[in-house]
Amino acid sequence: RKEVEQDPGPFNVPEGATVAFNCTYSNSASQSFFWYRQDCRKEPKLLMSVYSSGNEDGRFTAQLNRASQYISLLIRDSKLSDSATYLCVVNLRGGGADGLTFGKGTHLIIQP
Amino acid sequence: SAVISQKPSRDICQRGTSLTIQCQVDSQVTMMFWYRQQPGQSLTLIATANQGSEATYESGFVIDKFPISRPNLTFSTLTVSNMSPEDSSIYLCSVVVGGIDTQYFGPGTRLTVL
Numbered sequence: 022r023k024e025v026e027q028d029p030g031p032f033n034v035p036e037g038a039t040v041a042f043n044c045t046y047s048n049s050a051s052q053s054f055f056w057y058r059q060d061c062r063k064e065p066k067l068l069m070s071v072y073s074s075g076n077e078d079g080r081f082t083a084q085l086n087r088a089s090q091y092i093s094l095l096i097r098d099s100k101l102s103d104s105a106t107y108l109c110v111v112n113l114r115g116g117g118a119d120g121l122t123f124g125k126g127t128h129l130i131i132q133p
Numbered sequence: 134s135a136v137i138s139q140k141p142s143r144d145i146c147q148r149g150t151s152l153t154i155q156c157q158v159d160s161q162v163t164m165m166f167w168y169r170q171q172p173g174q175s176l177t178l179i180a181t182a183n184q185g186s187e188a189t190y191e192s193g194f195v196i197d198k199f200p201i202s203r204p205n206l207t208f209s210t211l212t213v214s215n216m217s218p219e220d221s222s223i224y225l226c227s228v229v230v231g232g233i234d235t236q237y238f239g240p241g242t243r244l245t246v247l
Contacts, residue, residue, distance in 0.1 A: 053234050064225055064238040065176065067134075108175060112234055119166065119189070121234060123175040 024048075025111050027124040034099055035132050041095040042127045044109030053112035054092050056083055058105045059126065065108055068094075096129075104131045135160050135230045137239035145245045146216055153212045154242045156226035161206035164229040166236065167199070171222045182209040182226075216246045 024047045034040045046054075054071035069076060071092050075084040082095040092111075096103055106126040114120025136159040146152050156165070165182040179199055181189040188201035203209045213220050223243050227236040 055235070062243075064241050067235060067237065070235065119164075119178065119181045121178070121236065123177075125175040 024113055025109055025122045025124040027107075027109050027127045029125060029128060031128040031130050033130050033132055036099060036101055038099055039095065039097045040099055040129065041093055042107065042129075043091050043093045044111075044124055044127075045089075045091045046109075046111040046113065046122075047090070048111075048113045049087070049090060051111050051113055053121075054083075054085055055110040055121075056081075056092075056094050057108040057110055057123075059108055060105050065123075068107070099131045101131050101133060104129055134237045135162065135228055137226065137228060137237060139226060139239040139242050141242055142240065143243040143245075145247065148217050148246055150216055151212055151214045152216065152244060153210050154224055154226075154244075156209045156211070156239055158207045158228055160230075162228040162230060163206065165203060165209050166227045167201060167209070167211045168225045168227060168238075169222045170225065170241070176225065179211070179224075182211075213244065216244075218246045220244065221246045 027044045056068040057065040058068045059065040069078050069083050071083040071085050080097045084093045106128050108126045109124035110121050112120040113122045138157045140155045167179040168176045170176045178191050179194045182201050182203040184203045200212045223241045225241045226239045
């Protein structure tokens, strides 16, 4: 299994729809999980951390499934401005900021 | 979070030359990192820039090729030495602020080697 794996997409979704994508990771001992957003020709920006209990921030919901070793991101009522690449990030070394491994990203296109 | 700037924002260089990229943070941070993002790929950690000591390099990256300086808690440089077209990439610095491993990124330096 690849260390951090995502469906590259692109996901073409109409505005207002709900979209979800998953990310699988290889190390069951991983403790930290994040979703970052990267716009074209820009740096990645933290979207949200993913907690064991799951967490919600407005239209965005992130969940962790340790048993199956994946995290998910759900976007409700999608906006045109949500179009971006979403990077799944996992600390595969269990701890320490130098252990972050980035997935290749899922490309999302919201269509009017 | 922190305000992070990088210089230059982009450059086009000839093979065999070297380029030094600067990363400046508006506050003191303990942990600072350098990443590379090659075209169509995700981010790969090059090294951890340690203040007052030698950088810690990831597998596949060596000090002779990517020397790093970290003279204080707000500044670091990454040099890409003896460049080849394969070094064409975006180079990003990042810092940890707040959480144990939550990282914030600079705007990146887009390097093209001819």
